[in-house]
Amino acid sequence: MNNVPNLFGSMVFNDDVMKQKLPKEIYRELKRTVKEHKSLNLDVAKIVAAAMKDWAIEKGATHFTHWFQPMTGITAEKHESFISPTDDDNIIMEFSGKELVRGEPDASSFPSGGIRSTFEARGYTAWDPTSYAFIKDRTLCIPTAFCSYSGEALDKKTPLLRSMETIDKQALRILKLFGNSDVKRVTTTVGPEQEYFLIDKQLYEKRPDLIYCGRTLFGAKPPKGQELEDHYFGALKPRVSAFMKELNEELWKLGIFAKTQHNEVAPAQHELAPIFTTSNVAADHNQLTMELMKTIANKYNLVCLLHEKPFAGVNGSGKHNNWSMSTDTGVNLLEPGETPHENAQFLLFLSSIIKAVDDYQDLLRISVASAGNDHRLGANEAPPAIISMFLGDELTAILKSIETDTEFNQKERSQMEIGATVIPHFPKDTTDRNRTSPFAFTGSKFEFRMLGSSFSISDSNVVLNTIVAETLSRFADILEKSNNFNDDLNALIKQTINNHNRIIFNGNNYSDEWVKESEERGLLNLKSTVDALPYFISDKNIKLFTKHNIFSESEIHSRYEIMVEGYSKVIHIEALTMLDMVKRSIIPSVLSYVKDLSETANNKKALNAQLNCQLEESLIRTISNLSASLYRRMEDLDNTLLEAKNQDTSLATAKYYRETVYINMQSLRSVVDELETIVGKKYWVFPTYGELLFSVN
Ligand code: ADP
Ligand code: MG
Numbered sequence: 046m047n048n049v050p051n052l053f054g055s056m057v058f059n060d061d062v063m064k065q066k067l068p069k070e071i072y073r074e075l076k077r078t079v080k081e082h083k084s085l086n087l088d089v090a091k092i093v094a095a096a097m098k099d100w101a102i103e104k105g106a107t108h109f110t111h112w113f114q115p116m117t118g119i120t121a122e123k124h125e126s127f128i129s130p131t132d133d134d135n136i137i138m139e140f141s142g143k144e145l146v147r148g149e150p151d152a153s154s155f156p157s158g159g160i161r162s163t164f165e166a167r168g169y170t171a172w173d174p175t176s177y178a179f180i181k182d183r184t185l186c187i188p189t190a191f192c193s194y195s196g197e198a199l200d201k202k203t204p205l206l207r208s209m210e211t212i213d214k215q216a217l218r219i220l221k222l223f224g225n226s227d228v229k230r231v232t233t234t235v236g237p238e239q240e241y242f243l244i245d246k247q248l249y250e251k252r253p254d255l256i257y258c259g260r261t262l263f264g265a266k267p268p269k270g271q272e273l274e275d276h277y278f279g280a281l282k283p284r285v286s287a288f289m290k291e292l293n294e295e296l297w298k299l300g301i302f303a304k305t306q307h308n309e310v311a312p313a314q315h316e317l318a319p320i321f322t323t324s325n326v327a328a329d330h331n332q333l334t335m336e337l338m339k340t341i342a343n344k345y346n347l348v349c350l351l352h353e354k355p356f357a358g359v360n361g362s363g364k365h366n367n368w369s370m371s372t373d374t375g376v377n378l379l380e381p382g383e384t385p386h387e388n389a390q391f392l393l394f395l396s397s398i399i400k401a402v403d404d405y406q407d408l409l410r411i412s413v414a415s416a417g418n419d420h421r422l423g424a425n426e427a428p429p430a431i432i433s434m435f436l437g438d439e440l441t442a443i444l445k446s447i448e449t450d451t452e453f454n455q456k457e458r459s460q461m462e463i464g465a466t467v468i469p470h471f472p473k474d475t476t477d478r479n480r481t482s483p484f485a486f487t488g489s490k491f492e493f494r495m496l497g498s499s500f501s502i503s504d505s506n507v508v509l510n511t512i513v514a515e516t517l518s519r520f521a522d523i524l525e526k527s528n529n530f531n532d533d534l535n536a537l538i539k540q541t542i543n544n545h546n547r548i549i550f551n552g553n554n555y556s557d558e559w560v561k562e563s564e565e566r567g568l569l570n571l572k573s574t575v576d577a578l579p580y581f582i583s584d585k586n587i588k589l590f591t592k593h594n595i596f597s598e599s600e601i602h603s604r605y606e607i608m609v610e611g612y613s614k615v616i617h618i619e620a621l622t623m624l625d626m627v628k629r630s631i632i633p634s635v636l637s638y639v640k641d642l643s644e645t646a647n648n649k650k651a652l653n654a655q656l657n658c659q660l661e662e663s664l665i666r667t668i669s670n671l672s673a674s675l676y677r678r679m680e681d682l683d684n685t686l687l688e689a690k691n692q693d694t695s696l697a698t699a700k701y702y703r704e705t706v707y708i709n710m711q712s713l714r715s716v717v718d719e720l721e722t723i724v725g726k727k728y729w730v731f732p733t734y735g736e737l738l739f740s741v742n
Contacts, residue, residue, distance in 0.1 A: 053300055105183055106184060110125065148187075222524050233370050239334060261355060264737075278308060285741060328506065399545050410432055447463060681709050689705075
């Protein structure tokens with residue numbers, strides 16, 4: 046292996062490369078436009094494009110692509126070669142400034158949720174110069190945003206960039222009130238911890254459910270699952286270790302700070318965490334990480350499963366979104382400061398997050414809603430579908446003392462006074478004890494733990510940035526008018542804690558008592574995606590997004606439609622896959638086993654009528670009974686699928702899929718899983734859970 050410092054970022058057109066390859070004044074101009082969020086002058090773009098192309102060709106690239114993130118949640122690219130014909134029938138390698146800054150993919154097949162039927166059909170992509178260009182698979186990739194001609198966002202990046210600008214603006218207003226005039230910019234930072242499964246490719250290829258749906262739709266519990274918890278942090282198997290080594294190297298080449306890796310709780314489950322970075326870059330990097338996990342696994346005869354719940358009864362996979370805000374002067378705004386003054390500022394930011402999470406529980410819940418994640422949230426392995434915040438005993442005690450003007454530390458009998466006392470820094474081990482909380486303060490950042498493993502992190506961060514920007518803007522509105530800053534600040538913090546303390550919960554989020562208690566507190570419990578999605582288009586939320594220019598009203602409606610329809614489509618595909626597996630594989634397996642059993646019994650009887658055929662007969666009887674229910678449940682599912690087409694609205698359809706189709710799928714599954722435990726191994730064509738989970742060596 047090359048040494049890591051040389052490897053790191055070697056496929057990225059980063060700041061160092063720009064400094065080297067660009068004329069000084071062009072470099073300065075590019076940096077200035079990026080810093081000031083201006084659009085790039087075409088003359089400058091032309092020179093940058095030429096330098097980029099030369100650099101990419103040196104590294105072996107032949108093509109370029111605008112790399113973007115449509116609302117499918119995965120990335121899209123359309124490659125074009127640098128080749129351009131000359132007058133004398135030769136070719137030259139070209140890449141123009143215009144090609145760098147703007148592309149026009151024929152994008153009519155990407156989901157737009159109806160936007161494009163009312164507007165221009167085509168979309169365009171525009172360079173996001175805050176995320177560096179990079180080379181992947183001999184292709185120069187330009188990270189871009191994807192919009193319609195009338196300016197509607199058709200992707201996941203545009204709203205994220207908008208939300209980052211909004212929170213920057215509002216946080217700066219607050220910082221100015223505290224006298225921080227040196228701060229020019231506040232950025233949000235994210236470190237996403239990514240969980241995934243690795244299984245053997247040959248076995249994967251025998252399971253249509255994994256191929257079409259990314260998860261198993263059938264599968265009896267193996268004798269051993271994750272009970273012994275012997276996989277967690279266990280030694281890596283050689284094939285897995287080789288995979289991780291190559292993955293790390295490829296990620297490092299792309300400038301992605303892959304940092305930690307370990308085995309997770311479930312057998313065959315692993316996790317990778319990078320070092321945090323700016324939100325939009327973190328989102329790009331996480332997409333690349335997921336993509337590389339898949340392609341590199343393939344090389345080792347493995348398949349990487351990013352589905353939230355590939356195996357029933359075994360822990361699913363999530364993604365922890367570690368989130369904070371920091372200034373261009375290097376201050377993490379969620380780190381308690383050294384002075385009482387800095388502490389008051391910390392408390393104000395903290396209060397703004399508490400209020401934001403309480404006021405917009407629905408949006409946070411929606412940002413993690415999907416058919417796949419419905420299997421996890423609230424299933425005793427992941428946070429429940431109820432949003433609450435964990436602050437830890439110490440910080441909670443401090444807030445309590447502020448709220449009630451009482452002593453917070455019995456031993457020292459001290460009282461927390463905003464702007465007068467210093468809040469201690471929180472060592473990691475005292476703040477991160479509660480693993481059940483969906484939204485936990487972990488010392489210097491919040492960890493939002495409800496994201497599904499296959500998600501783009503954009504949606505959750507758009508929501509986080511926007512709702513915190515909203516509360517910050519309200520706080521700034523009040524404090525900017527104040528004649529007595531300290532008193533009003535105190536009052537504001539106190540009042541906020543008072544009004545929103547119902548959202549703070551430090552106990553066990555997995556317990557039944559919490560479900561009851563949260564209801565008494567008036568917190569939302571949106572159990573499934575279809576319960577959650579309608580909240581997206583409520584007046585309150587439309588007001589929020591339009592006020593901060595994150596989404597226009599038509600963008601909100603289009604995204605809502607995409608999510609609702611997407612949900613129905615997923616369940617539809619799963620139901621069809623189930624029926625296909627039952628009709629063409631499971632029924633033939635069952636029948637041929639019964640046939641062999643009957644033949645055996647008949648042969649025995651022909652040999653000697655007195656021979657005991659109890660075993661064969663009892664098996665045939667049990668299987669016949671199960672087959673009869675199998676047949677009925679298959680018919681039921683078939684019929685409900687037909688009926689799904691007759692619902693009035695997209696939401697009614699999604700509800701029907703949840704309440705009827707999905708329920709029928711589960712009852713079909715239960716009878717198949719029972720059959721699997723009885724029918725002879727050589728008759729059953731699908732690899733079992735035991736094989737899928739324990740075969741990688
Ligand atoms: P833990 O293992 O307790 O969850 P780690 O320190 O390992 O915590 O960090 C988990 C993730 O949080 C890493 O990706 C890390 O880079 C990220 N992280 C740490 N500080 C911040 C921050 N200020 N903003 C965003 N992410 C952060
Ligand atoms: Mg974590």
